[in-house]
Amino acid sequence: xxxxxxxxxxxxxxxxxxxxxxxxxxxxxREFAEGLSLEFFxxxxxxxxxKLVRFQLFNNGRNRITKNVILGKTDVASIAIFDxxxxxxxxxxxxxxxxxxxxxxxxxxxxxxxxxxPENFFDRVGSALGFQDIDFDxxxxxxxxxxxxxxxxxxxxxxxxTKILDFFADRPGICFEGANDxxxxxxxxxxxxxxxxxxxxxxxxxxxQAFVERASRS
Numbered sequence: 346x347x348x349x350x351x352x353x354x355x356x357x358x359x360x361x362x363x364x365x366x367x368x369x370x371x372x373x374x375r376e377f378a379e380g381l382s383l384e385f386f387x388x389x390x391x392x393x394x395x396k397l398v399r400f401q402l403f404n405n406g407r408n409r410i411t412k413n414v415i416l417g418k419t420d421v422a423s424i425a426i427f428d429x430x431x432x433x434x435x436x437x438x439x440x441x442x443x444x445x446x447x448x449x450x451x452x453x454x455x456x457x458x459x460x461x462x463p464e465n466f467f468d469r470v471g472s473a474l475g476f477q478d479i480d481f482d483x484x485x486x487x488x489x490x491x492x493x494x495x496x497x498x499x500x501x502x503x504x505x506x507t508k509i510l511d512f513f514a515d516r517p518g519i520c521f522e523g524a525n526d527x528x529x530x531x532x533x534x535x536x537x538x539x540x541x542x543x544x545x546x547x548x549x550x551x552x553x554q555a556f557v558e559r560a561s562r563s
Contacts, residue, residue, distance in 0.1 A: 370413065370428075370539065371387060371412075371413060373539040374413045374415065374428075374539055374542070377415070377539055377542055377543075378415040381417070383415050383416060383417040384415070384416040384417070385413075385414070385415055385416075386414040386416070387412060387413065387414075388411065388412055388414070389411035389412070389414050389427065390414065390416070393411075393414065393416070393425055393427075393448075394411065396448075396450065396527065397411075397448065397529070399524045399527070400522045400524060400529055401460050401522060402429070402446070402520075402522060402529065402531070403429075405431050405433065405442075406431035406432050406433040406442070407431065407432055407433075408430075408431060408432040408441075409429070409430070409431045410429070410430050410431070411427055411428070411429050412427065412428050412429075413427055413428045414426075414427040415427065415542075421451055421453060422449055422450065422451035422453070422553055423449070423450045423451070424447070424448070424449050424450075424546065424549060424550075425446075425447070425448045425449075426445065426446070426447050426448075426542060426545065426546060426549075427445070427446055427448075428443065428444075428445055428446075428536055429443075429444055429445075429446050429531075430442060430443045430444075442533070442534050443534065443535070443536050444520075444531040444532065444533060444534060444535060444536060445531060445532075445535075445536045445537035445542075445545065446529055446530070446531040447529065447530055447531070447545060447546065447548070447549040448527065448528070448529045449527065449528055449529075449549050449550075449552070449553050450526055450527040451526060451527075451553065451557075452526055453557050453560065454523075454525070454526045454527065454528065454553070454556055454557070454560075455525070455526070455560050455563075456504070456523035456524060456525055456526070456527075456528060456556065457495060457497055457500040457501045457504050457523065458495055458496060458497070458523065458524050458525070459493060459494065459495035459501050459522070459523050460493075460494050460495065460521070460522045461491050461492065461493045461494075461513070461519075461520065461521040461522070462491065462492055462520040462521070462533065463490065463491060463492075463517065463518055463519070463520070463533070464478070464489065464490060464491055464492045478492045478493065478494065479493040479494065479495070479498055479501055479502065479505075480493075481502075481505065481510060483507070484507065484510040484511075484514070486514045487505075487510040487511075487513060487514040490513075490514060490517050491513065493505070504559065506559065506562065508555070508558070508559070508562075509555065509556075509559055512552075512555045516548075518532055519531075519532060520532065520533050528552070528553075528556070530548075530549070530552065
């Protein structure tokens with residue numbers, strides 16, 4: 346009986362701690378947005394949700410939640426940064442994934458549809474068995490770091506010139522998806538600390554600039 350009481354108290358304590366932590370994050374992200382004169386929403390506006398469904402990340406698993414959404418717009422691009430989570434599996438195999446995602450949209454972007462994520466041992470085994478992973482003989486560093494996939498391999502290979510391959514090779518650990526005039530990126534399973542959001546946004550702008558410069562080389 347005493348063990349049950351202790352266990353129940355521990356669970357309640359963990360729930361209270363989680364709620365308190367989440368409340369602090371909401372307040373901190375709201376303050377961050379206001380400091381940059383950006384809009385803040387505790388949940389995803391419908392317009393953003395509609396645009397995100399094109400990406401694989403937002404079709405994974407179940408119990409998908411987009412929250413703490415920060416939106417901004419300039420003359421050339423729209424940007425969003427937000428927390429996103431989803432769940433896969435059940436029972437002992439159940440896993441919940443959390444990440445902070447940056448999304449940028451601009452008419453200046455002309456991207457092939459592709460997904461890119463860090464490569465691991467099982468990916469290398471899968472590649473040896475014939476599963477898709479677009480590698481570049483002239484850029485082994487990129488090919489060793491990332492799994493790159495997409496429906497139009499020819500268009501993807503043409504887009505990923507040496508400068509783009511260098512750009513991403515200098516950013517290991519990133520997950521990325523491109524689709525026409527919009528892209529998203531995140532670091533899998535990891536929410537960004539609020540005090541790191543500014544540099545996270547700056548990384549988004551540097552990626553946007555790299556893509557705009559790529560378009561000028563066409």
